[in-house]
Amino acid sequence: MDTEQSIFEIISSAGSARDLTYQAIDQISNGNIESAYDLIEDAEKAMNTAHNVQTKLIQKEIDGEKNEGGLLMIHAQDHLMTAIAEHQIAKRLLPIFEKLLR
Structure with missing residues (x-):
């Protein structure tokens, strides 16, 4: 997978993670x-995919391969970090909502 494809994989997977996280909040x-917990788990899998691709790109750069991602890579990083933050907040809120519903 070339750099541009990798960057788009990060954006796509992070976007899926965000969508699944919001679906989980809607479900709860x-x-x-x-259903909410299942969606949170699915979101985590999507984030892991994005994170693994990101790690490979970082490792290539450490090994001396120049990354030509530019603004597109920054955009991908922004998507992933936002997905991670939103997922962590939702993951912490779900048990609270669960207690309130029972």
Whole structure:
């Protein structure tokens, strides 16, 4: 996979993680606790995919391969970091919502 494809994989996977996280929040707000936790788990898998691709790009750069990602790579990093932050917040809120619903 070339650098540009890798960057688009980060953007796509991070976007999926964000979408799944928001779906989880919607599910818990509708009282669907198990579905919410399943979606959070799926979001985590998508984030792991993005993170693994990011790690490979970073390792290539450490090994001396120049990364020509530019603004596109910055955009990918922004997507991934936002997805991680939102996922962590949702993951911490789900148990609270669960207690309130029971």
